[in-house]
Amino acid sequence: MDLFNSLENQNKQIPLAELLRPKTLQEYLGQNRVIGENTAFLNLLNSGRLFSCIFWGPPGCGKTTLARLIATKTNSDFIELSAVNSGIKEIKDCVARSKENLRYNKKTILFIDEIHRYSKTQQDALLPYLENGTFYLIGSTTENPSFQVVPALISRVQVLMLSPLENESIEKLVEKGFKYLSEKYGAIVLKQEVLDFIVRYAGGDARLALNLVENSYFAADFKDSKRNLSLEILESLAQEKRIKYSRQEHYDMASAFQKSLRGSDKNAAIYWMAKMIAAGEDPRFISRRLIVCAAEDVGLADPNAFNIAVNAHKSVELLGMPEGRIPLALAVAYVADAPKSNNAICAIDAALSDITNGLDYPPPMHLRDAHYKDAAKYGFGKGYVYTHDNPDFKQQFMPDELVDKKYFKD
Numbered sequence: 198m199d200l201f202n203s204l205e206n207q208n209k210q211i212p213l214a215e216l217l218r219p220k221t222l223q224e225y226l227g228q229n230r231v232i233g234e235n236t237a238f239l240n241l242l243n244s245g246r247l248f249s250c251i252f253w254g255p256p257g258c259g260k261t262t263l264a265r266l267i268a269t270k271t272n273s274d275f276i277e278l279s280a281v282n283s284g285i286k287e288i289k290d291c292v293a294r295s296k297e298n299l300r301y302n303k304k305t306i307l308f309i310d311e312i313h314r315y316s317k318t319q320q321d322a323l324l325p326y327l328e329n330g331t332f333y334l335i336g337s338t339t340e341n342p343s344f345q346v347v348p349a350l351i352s353r354v355q356v357l358m359l360s361p362l363e364n365e366s367i368e369k370l371v372e373k374g375f376k377y378l379s380e381k382y383g384a385i386v387l388k389q390e391v392l393d394f395i396v397r398y399a400g401g402d403a404r405l406a407l408n409l410v411e412n413s414y415f416a417a418d419f420k421d422s423k424r425n426l427s428l429e430i431l432e433s434l435a436q437e438k439r440i441k442y443s444r445q446e447h448y449d450m451a452s453a454f455q456k457s458l459r460g461s462d463k464n465a466a467i468y469w470m471a472k473m474i475a476a477g478e479d480p481r482f483i484s485r486r487l488i489v490c491a492a493e494d495v496g497l498a499d500p501n502a503f504n505i506a507v508n509a510h511k512s513v514e515l516l517g518m519p520e521g522r523i524p525l526a527l528a529v530a531y532v533a534d535a536p537k538s539n540n541a542i543c544a545i546d547a548a549l550s551d552i553t554n555g556l557d558y559p560p561p562m563h564l565r566d567a568h569y570k571d572a573a574k575y576g577f578g579k580g581y582v583y584t585h586d587n588p589d590f591k592q593q594f595m596p597d598e599l600v601d602k603k604y605f606k607d
Contacts (some may be wrong), residue, residue, distance in 0.1 A: 254359030257402030260337035280314035312336030313345035361401020374410035463533035484510035498538035544604040558596035
């Protein structure tokens with residue numbers, strides 16, 4: 198078996214992104230807010246203290262790498278599982294190994310990639326061992342843990358949000374990747390426009406950047422004992438840019454879209470809408486957000502905005518995409534430019550708040566339904582004046598207890 202394993206390892210083509218993983222925290226790029234000098238997280242590691250945590254961030258931001266470096270820094274046994282193909286059995290195996298480590302005064306870190314894919318039962322299985330210190334958990338997820346991880350587990354870990362790598366860090370990684378390949382396989386001629394293209398294409402994803410570095414290096418023209426990498430080769434490899442769009446980003450983009458409309462910034466609103474469309478968002482979801490904004494934020498200041506938003510929704514259903522983007526863009530411009538008033542939403546929310554907080558009263562007797570046989574016997578409808586017969590007659594429509602209450606701002 199050892200021979201077969203050795204042959205397997207020899208024949209593997211290990212990706213450049215794996216080969217260039219940093220070996221120390223000093224080599225780790227980005228995430229200065231979390232792991233930078235004198236941060237609480239780094240100070241804890243330097244003191245030798247371990248704690249359970251979940252790294253939440255987009256693909257390629259360094260979650261797995263950071264977990265491995267923490268294990269190295271604290272001299273801990275590192276057990277790596279993927280939530281895609283592991284479960285209760287693997288957790289029990291980890292428990293047994295962790296208990297054995299404790300006998301020799303060695304800490305254990307259980308790293309679970311894509312921890313949000315674990316079921317509630319599988320997540321609950323971790324709880325007793327975190328509680329009694331059998332092992333320390335580091336989870337990684339691209340989804341918001343508040344929605345995807347059970348509250349009992351959230352209460353036992355620190356959630357650390359990691360960001361996409363900034364362009365400066367990505368450029369350093371790209372240069373490091375080309376340097377490594379050049380030293381191993383031969384020199385390459387690079388132009389700044391090539392580096393800039395890869396940095397833009399990566400969008401903060403280190404793995405995506407290094408994959409493109411590796412593929413473009415071996416796809417480059419080989420002339421005069423040097424490889425020449427052109428922008429055309431890069432563009433043919435990269436093709437259409439993939440838009441990052443997780444469940445959390447679905448909500449974040451929608452929030453940015455609606456707030457831009459509210460703030461009368463049609464250029465920002467059209468950008469966020471374009472990003473949603475490019476990521477494959479359901480256009481009917483976008484048009485519903487438009488309708489909400491037209492009612493909530495424009496409201497009585499320009500009631501026609503509501504009609505335009507509703508018609509944009511109908512147009513999307515009639516036309517489909519990509520043509521549906523045009524009425525959506527028209528509606529975005531109109532709703533963003535329209536004057537704003539939140540009078541209607543404030544009025545309904547204030548009335549709902551009063552009712553749920555005890556100001557819950559029946560209609561006055563003269564307003565009650567008088568269209569059935571025994572209504573007159575109870576005095577229902579007595580004294581009501583039909584408004585069309587006497588439009589100038591002033592009568593009370595509010596409950597006696599709220600007779601002077603105003604919900605709409607005149």
